[in-house]
Amino acid sequence: MNDLDMDFLLGAEDDDGPPRRRSQGTRTQQRRSRRRRKRQRRKGFVATLFAVVIIVGVLGAGGYFGFTWIRGLVVPKDFTGQGTGQVVIEIKEGATATDVAQQLEDQGVVASARAFVNAIGAAGKGSSLQPGEYTLHKAMSAAAAVALLDPKNRVLNRLTIREGLRLSKIFEELSTATGKPVDDFKQAAKADLGLPSYARKRLEGFAFPATYEINSKMSAEQILTKMVERFSQTAERIKLEEQAHQLGYTPREVMIIASIVQAESGNEQDMPKVARVIYNRLSLNPPMKLQMDSTVMYGLGKYGIAATHAETESNSPYNTYKRLGLPPGPIANPGDHAIGAALHPADGNWLYFVTTDPKRGITKFTDKETEFWKLRDEFNRNNG
Incomplete structure (x- = not known):
């Protein structure tokens, strides 16, 4: 067999059998190949490490902001200290x-x-x-x-409105306390303040005397409304309408009587007696004129405890020296005690009373006209 045939056989054997190992090259080439593979592995590790760091950082930042957001929902923002x-x-x-x-x-x-x-x-x-x-x-x-x-x-501005003040005087005190003009209160008195029907839309007698808390933002109308509300609360508490009808009078008439009691009494203890004098005069047949100086002075827009003869000749509808019965409306704003006295007058036959010593608040009562003139003389001596 020649060489060509031998080569052909060897080739055929290589093709049919498993492949032979290829040459690995020289030792130098092998070392270079190993170094190249090491560098590639190092670069892959660094890239992987960098990616891990980035991911951890993103997750950490997200966790922080997420925690802060959640904490804001659970623990709301708050300042510290007194500001x-x-x-x-x-x-x-x-x-x-x-x-x-x-x-x-x-x-x-x-x-x-x-x-x-x-x-x-x-x-x-x-x-x-x-x-x-x-x-x-x-x-x-x-x-x-x-x-x-x-x-x-x-x-707050606490303001005490005393018993027995006229509405005009109340307006002055409210003006001083609030800095609002008196005219503001006069105008507000014409508004719908929640007055009871028997007040006949007139505030006099129904601006209840008490201590009120007033602030600078309240309007004149709001302040007067508070006073009317206080009256309504008192009227409801003492059953004013019911008790007035039991006496045979209207709630308005009782309030007029209470205002006169407030103006004429020297002290709280005398109020039920003064109320009895008024009821006794009104119930006489024929009725007796009330002849109250306080009503005369109110009708004239004056102040004083004794009207002069000329003043008792005035044509004012409040002049109870000339007119029978009660005046047309309250002459002041009575408090609890005066209203209570008007509803619960003392028992007695008195028709007259004289405050013989105004400085000491001494008032004397009688059912005899002759005794009345003696009491008038005593008043004149004490005030001469």
Whole structure:
């Protein structure tokens, strides 16, 4: 067999059998190949490590912001400390804690409404918020704001209206206390103040004397309405209409009598007796004129405890020296005691009384005209 045939056979054997290992090259080439593979592995590791760092960083940042967001939902924003500056907050009638919270946030007092709601709930004062004005601070903690919204911290002007003042005098005192013109109160008295029907749309006699809390934002009409509301509460409490009818008089007549009792009495103890004198004169047949100096002076727009003869000759409808029966309306604004005396007069036959010593508040009563003139002489001696 020649060489060609041998080559052919060997080739055929290689094709039919498994492939032979290829040459691995020189040792130098092998070392270079190993170094190249190491560099590639290092680059892959660094890239993988860098990717891991980036992923961890993103997840960490997301976790932080996510935690902050969740924490903001659970723990609302809140300032610390007592704050600075002054902010006057008005809590309106019927306002809820949520209403107040939003107002505080809007005016920069607290950082968030939720912080205030949480704070007032924690303090157990959710139902203790009272209408009025309060002085708070900017950027104060919710807990500090709750503490300042205590009723004792309200910005108020307390005004006491004394028993027996005429409406004109009440307007003057309200004007002084509020800085509003007297004309504002005169005009407001014509508005719908919630007067009872028997007042006949006239405020005199129904502006109840008491201590009122007044703030600078209240209108003249709102202030007078509060006084009428106080009267209505008293009238309901003492059952004014029911008891007046039991006496045989209207509620209006009782209030007119109470106003005269208030003006004529030297002290609280004399009021039921003065009321009895008025009822006795009205019930005589024929009735006796009341002849009350206080009604004469009211009709003339004057003040004094004794009318002159000329004053008792006036044509005023309030001149009870010339006219029978009660004057057309109350002559002052009576308090609890005078109204109570008009509803519960003392027992007695008195037809006359004279305050013989005004300085000491001494008033004497009698059922005899001759004794009355003696008491008048005693008054003149004490005031001569």
